[in-house]
Amino acid sequence: MRWIWIDRFVKFEPGKTAQAVKNISLSEEHLHDHFPGYPVMPAALIIEGMAQTAGILVCEANDFKEKVILAKITKAVFDGLAVPGDTLLFTANIEQINEQFAVASGEVSVSSPRSEGEKSQSRHLATIELIFSHLDQNMAGKKFPERQFVLTDIFQILLRDVLPTGGKRIGDKTNE
Amino acid sequence: MPMSREEIFARVKETLIEALGVDEDEVVGEATLTGDLGAESIDFLDVVFRLEKAFNIKVPRGELFxxxxxxxxxxxxxxxxxxxxxxxxxxxxxxxxxxxxxxxxxxxxxxxxxxxxxxxxxxxxxxxxx
Known part of the structure; x- marks a missing residue:
């Protein structure tokens, strides 16, 4: 099992920007303990959702040839809470990408469903900045397995809606 | 355009405060990145990225570090x-x-x-x- 913290991409401009949504549900068990009687989406998992949105964007930019690893959370500032029933919208932008690493900036907004006829309002939830490392270009010269083990085939499903290739290339090496 | 030494130092200082989350008074000339300012390997990449942006320069891989x-x-x-x-x-x-x-x-x-x-x-x- 892989922890996937985004449900769907709604926008994907290769090498530039991506948007993904995540619906928070009370059937997610972790919310029962975080916190008992007051379920709140953990900030760490919101960061993970942004890391997946931005990570896939970065990985696609290199045709999925590099293993993209979250290396640093440069900034994560939250100005609110997200609770079951809310929808998170992750917007990730690539600030820089080179052979060694990538820098991404992101914003998270949250909207709550309203009764019919009422307008759902979106509010800002977090600003997150991340640095990804290209694993095979690490400074220590360490070697890793050749197959793509970071973005495995489950992520293909996410890209199917927004990319003409459906992220087909992701699984190529894994399936060999 | 050439900058004064003070201007460069001030901007480097700002860069390090942002990249390493250190306090202003910690960033003195002789402070070492890893020893005094607690930088880890990934921080070096972050510093390079921020320097490029702050000074509008290119820092080729391996040149600074x-x-x-x-x-x-x-x-x-x-x-x-x-x-x-x-x-x-x-x-x-x-x-x-x-x-x-x-x-x-x-x-x-x-x-x-x-x-x-x-x-x-x-x-x-x-x-x-x-």
């Missing part, structure tokens, strides 16, 4: 740099102050060469001092 010296047996003998290794380091890091290091070129002391001043000197060499 040299790579592949310690992995080369020609340059390292046991725990020390060889004469060739020291020469290579001097060539690749003209922005570093090797005065104290060269008498006892222990591999694990290389990190001490990465100081705030060395970054300032590197930036100076890129933008020119006015």
């Amino acid at each position: 040299p790579e592949n010296i310690l992995t080369n047996p020609k340059f390292v003998n046991g725990k020390k740099l060889t004469a060739a290794g020291l020469a290579e380091l001097r060539k690749r890091m003209s922005h570093a102050d090797l005065t104290g290091f060269k008498d006892n070129p222990q591999v694990d002391r290389i990190a001490e060469l990465f100081t705030v001043d060395s970054i300032v000197r590197y930036v100076e060499s890129k933008v020119g001092v006015g």
Whole structure:
């Protein structure tokens, strides 16, 4: 099992920007303990959702040839809470990408469903900045397995809606 | 356009405060990145990224923080740099102050060469001092 913290991409401009949504549900068990009687989406998992949105964007930019690893959370500032029933919208932008690493900036907004006829309002939830490392270009010269083990085939499903290739290339090496 | 030394230092300082989450008074010229300011390897990439943005310069890989010296047996003998290794380091890091290091070129002391001043000197060499 892989922890996937985004449900769907709604926008994907290769090498530039991506948007993904995540619906928070009370059937997610972790919310029962975080916190008992007051379920709140953990900030760490919101960061993970942004890391997946931005990570896939970065990985696609290199045709999925590099293993993209979250290396640093440069900034994560939250100005609110997200609770079951809310929808998170992750917007990730690539600030820089080179052979060694990538820098991404992101914003998270949250909207709550309203009764019919009422307008759902979106509010800002977090600003997150991340640095990804290209694993095979690490400074220590360490070697890793050749197959793509970071973005495995489950992520293909996410890209199917927004990319003409459906992220087909992701699984190529894994399936060999 | 050339900048004054003070301007460069101030901007480097700002960069390090943002990248390493350190306090303003910690960023002094002789402070070492890893020892005094707690930088880890990924932070070096972050620093490079921010310097490029702050000064509108290009920092080619390995230029500010040299790579592949310690992995080369020609340059390292046991725990020390060889004469060739020291020469290579001097060539690749003209922005570093090797005065104290060269008498006892222990591999694990290389990190001490990465100081705030060395970054300032590197930036100076890129933008020119006015």
